[in-house]
Amino acid sequence: MILPVRLDTVAAALDSPRSVRHSFPMRFTREQLISKALQALEEVHDQAQDKAVPKSLQLRFLLASLGAHMPERWPVDRFWQTVTEAPYGVDADRFGRKQSITNAIAGVYHQLGFKRER
Numbered sequence: 418m419i420l421p422v423r424l425d426t427v428a429a430a431l432d433s434p435r436s437v438r439h440s441f442p443m444r445f446t447r448e449q450l451i452s453k454a455l456q457a458l459e460e461v462h463d464q465a466q467d468k469a470v471p472k473s474l475q476l477r478f479l480l481a482s483l484g485a486h487m488p489e490r491w492p493v494d495r496f497w498q499t500v501t502e503a504p505y506g507v508d509a510d511r512f513g514r515k516q517s518i519t520n521a522i523a524g525v526y527h528q529l530g531f532k533r534e535r
Contacts, residue, residue: 447486451529454483458496459535462522465500466515472501483525492524 445453457479464470476497484493499517504510526533 451483451486451531454479455526455529455531458483458522458525461500462518465518467504467511469503470500476501483529487525487528489528492521492528496521496525 461470461476461479470476480493480497484490487493495517499514499521504514523533
């Protein structure tokens with residue numbers, strides 16, 4: 418059921434100091450968006466060290482949005498392949514997994530022209 422909304426009530430809410438419109442910037446710069454996406458990528462990096470990350474729509478969108486700003490896609494593809502596959506039980510394989518994830522994320526930063534702080 419849709420309730421009728423009075424336009425003066427909506428206008429008053431938008432002009433109030435608690436309005437969302439006044440709380441957040443309306444647009445982000447390219448660098449701000451990429452920086453936020455890289456922060457999310459770092460979280461995935463941390464989660465994927467010892468276990469596979471689910472092949473979710475969120476991860477696909479994150480990688481696609483970063484890949485759209487990159488001249489080459491290989492780091493994004495490598496990151497996807499590495500973090501979504503289950504690690505093997507051997508310690509050497511786990512070490513190789515961590516190296517592959519770190520290599521892929523370093524490639525993403527390089528392709529985007531950002532410096533990784535870790």
